Amino acid sequence: MSAKSPSLVMLRRNFKHIARNPTSVFNAVLMPVVVMLMFVYMLGDAFAVGQNYVDYATPGLMLLAVCYGLGSVATSVNSDMTKGVINRFKVMDVPRGAVLTGHVIASVLTNLVAIGAIVGVAFLLGFSPAAGFLGWLGVAGVVVLLGVATGWLTVALGLAAKSPETAGLASVPLVMLPFFSSAIVPAEKMGPGLRQFAEYQPFTPIIETLRGLLAGSPAAGDVIAALAWCTGIAVVGYVWARSTFKKRA
Template identity: 80%
Template sequence: MSAKSPAVVMLRRNFKHVARNPTSVFNAILMPIIIMLMFVYMFGDAFSVGVDYIDYATPGLILLAVCYGLGGTATAVNSDMTKGIINRFKVMDVSRGAVLTGHVIASVLTNVVSIAALIGVALLLGFSPAASFPDWLGVAGIVLLLAFAAGWLTVALGLAAKSPETAGMAAVPLVMLPFFSSAIVPAEKMGPGLRQFAEYQPFTPIIETVRGLLNGAPETGTTLTAVAWCAGIAVVGYLWASATFTKRA
């Protein structure tokens, strides 16, 4: 792909916007680390999970890190739409795919930086995965697939919102959903109702897949369920984003 192609130009533009926004950097990179320190040092001893809590929590916190920067992506997408920048791109004959894909890839790259920082801190805190090299490749694949899927869904939410403020709020359910999964504690330790919700919502099989890979013991059934959820979310997000962009632009 040429360095001057519309997709690369849009990616460079969006990534620079993220890097220059302290709030986005804090939410995407520093907040997951703060949450890790809080749960491991403040609450870790309160949870009985059968293994060192840092080993249990890290897979869930990796997936939580994917979601923490989504509010900034939704706000950026909506700002482009509501401030007329999209119309300027249309005059410049920049394709719809380049505009939307630029936001998605910028979100994925931000997630890569965030997760790398989070894993580095986890290793300093005593995280000791048993994953082999193929297992790590599997972790990378699942995390990137989720980041891609969540990116498209977030772009769709940003396009559908009426203002940048409501766009940021629209991403809040995606940020909160991992907390109601097996990320922090096993689903079976939750109360009735919440336990069933945690077991059947999309983040739990994704987290359990990453946890199994990091433990060196992946489960095929859980992995297939996780991939199916990610693929479904990506398709829904892409179709919704494309339709909304066409309608509003």
């Protein structure tokens, strides 16, 4: 059996599980849209950001869409480990990498669907980006890199957890972190302490990179920091996931 075939089988399996779980679909795709409607349509006039609020908020909500589906990924990975599914795959001679990669790719593709929904709703709410083709291509690249990075980190968290319940809780910090960034309001409008945290945490430069690309004027410093954070998170998540999988499988 080729290495490619098992990866595709695992990907199809994961998508079937997602489709059969309405909660996962809601958290991954619909919940980010609900959050966008709440912040932009209901509360947008309360935020003074110096521009149309939907233009400001959309990049942060795109990142939030990536994070909202991570809980189900961690839970699914842990369930495979704790319920003996991994051992059955070993008997079937399925490569170890295929099991983990299938979860990561399914997570990235789900992210793209969620972000597509976010952008579509944003346009309905008056979103008017200045990005050209290369700008949108850059946005897609950053989103995919972020999805891969958070996917591997979430897989690692799921493997390290003792049960599916604790695996889902382990991803909560990743879901909450965007709210303590420049996603909703500029970091400089936050209070002391929180402002510094927002400025130096990993999601803020990623959001600012997306914001700059969509505005047609990305800042080199933000781009470098975003790529560095995504690459670092991806490497840590990948090494941690493979190491934990090797020990527990």
